[in-house]
Amino acid sequence: MTDRLLLHATAIAIEGRAVLLRGASGSGKSDLALRLIDAGARLVADDQSELYRRGDRVIVRAPATIAGLLEVRGIGIFKLDALAEAPVALIVDLVPAETLERFPARLTETILGLALPFIALAPLEASAAAKLRVALRAFTEPGLPAIMDT
16 A cells, blocks of 8 residues: 555645545536635635545645646636645545436445545536535534435
8 A cells, every 4th residue: 555645636624624626637626626716615726636545534735846737728827825634524526417316326436545525516516515505514514414325
């Protein structure tokens, strides 16, 4: 098992909990991150995310060469007040809307030996940021209604 991993992913943090946004180049990672940041999230890393394990948590940070930078397609690269690192709470794969299941099974993905909640999301839907926030709360906050298995 390696103790560090570099992923093609953008990471944002909501209330200190990081979400990894994965997808092919041009899939909407930075666009969704920008919408979430505009609504109060914090940038951790754009396009490349370095993961490492600290105890029972996977931590994400930006490689030093791109720390604090966010690409806004069609406008340029911007320097933001980014978090240095945050614990990963959710992995989100960005996929075309027509490939999403209506009632997906509850999934996890193992990274650096730890199982993390995982969902797929269509990033360009108007509700994408809200869906991501709902999923993050459902997977990480006690006392909220559980995701129903069908």
